[in-house]
Amino acid sequence: FRPKLIICGGSAYPRDWDYKRFRQVADKCGALLLCDMAHISGLVAAQEAADPFEYCDLVTTTTHKSLRGPRAGMIFYRKGPKPPKKG
Structure with missing residues (x-):
């Protein structure tokens, strides 16, 4: 199984996400x-x-939940190719 995209984040998970481990898994299978982080963006x-x-590679959030702004959304993404792997 080779997913093209792995999604992490959630509103009912009471602990920090291990983004480094997710990155390792995504790199291993060639996924984005x-x-x-809509529910934790204020905490971030x-x-x-x-x-x-x-x-x-991509981060999505809203502005009206924990950021307490007007109702909107944001999408952040890495521009250009991934940097080459070291080693």
Whole structure:
């Protein structure tokens, strides 16, 4: 089984996501890694939750949940190809 996209994130998971481990799995099967951080974006911004941006190819969030802004959404993505693997 070779998925093209692995999605991590959720609203009912009470612990930090292990983004580094998700990245390793995604790299092993050649998949992109997407994090939906809509429910924890305020915690990520306040540095109270793990930051997915170092590990994920795509990050999605909303502005009206824990960021407390107007109703909207944001999609962040890495521009260009992935950097070459080291070693």
